[in-house]
Amino acid sequence: MLRSLLTFIKLPMKIKLLALEVFLELCLACMQLKSQEFKTLAGKFGEKESESSKASREISPEIKMTKRLIFRIAELLPWKCVCFPQAIAGHRILNKKNLSSTLYLGLLKEKGEMKAHAWLRHHQYIVTGDNGIEQYTVINSFTHEPHDA
Numbered sequence: 001m002l003r004s005l006l007t008f009i010k011l012p013m014k015i016k017l018l019a020l021e022v023f024l025e026l027c028l029a030c031m032q033l034k035s036q037e038f039k040t041l042a043g044k045f046g047e048k049e050s051e052s053s054k055a056s057r058e059i060s061p062e063i064k065m066t067k068r069l070i071f072r073i074a075e076l077l078p079w080k081c082v083c084f085p086q087a088i089a090g091h092r093i094l095n096k097k098n099l100s101s102t103l104y105l106g107l108l109k110e111k112g113e114m115k116a117h118a119w120l121r122h123h124q125y126i127v128t129g130d131n132g133i134e135q136y137t138v139i140n141s142f143t144h145e146p147h148d149a
Contacts, residue, residue, distance in 0.1 A: 004076060015065060022069040025089035026081055033085055045091060045103055045142035052100035052121070052143045059125045066093055067127050083129040087118040090128045091144065094120075098146045101127070106136030 008019065032041055042048070070090055074081040087103050094101040101122045108115045117136050119129030126133065 015069075018062070018065060019069050019073065021093060022066065022073050022089060025092050026070070026074055026077065026085055029085035029088035029092075030077075030079060030081055033088075041088075042140075042142065045088075046095075046144040048142055049140060050102075050143040051141055052102045052123070052145060054121070054124055057123045059123070062097075063094075063099075063122060063125065063127065066090065070128055084116075084118040086128040087120040090120045091142070094122055094127070095144045100143070100145050102144075103142045104133070104136075104138050105140045106133065106138050108136045 008016065011019070067090070070086050074086050084105075091101055091103045099122060101120055104119050104121065106117050106119075108117065115136075117129060117133065119133050120127040
């Protein structure tokens, strides 16, 4: 933990601010998932059962850094912060930057058990939850499109 703190101190201010935003969004997502009904929370995710463009575009370094920070900060939190709160946090961060994104919820039946997974996509780039998504059946998706689209 001390090593992580020292690494953080050495980061440029722009990345520190992004890391703080990621931390706050992860905390908020975890709290909301514990305290709100899914139906209430899902109403804030964007257009239901839709997808944003999958067009191949160059992905900005800031989005790549956001992906790394979400993964790293989620690992450091003292509570479990798995795929769903990570996808929600990333979705909100991209929404604030007026960038399109789609949050997916999927299911997988494995050895008689159902497994759930959530991931976030911006154009062709998977921002969160990119481990084994092709195995999951999408049961719902929520899209945010930029205001000027």
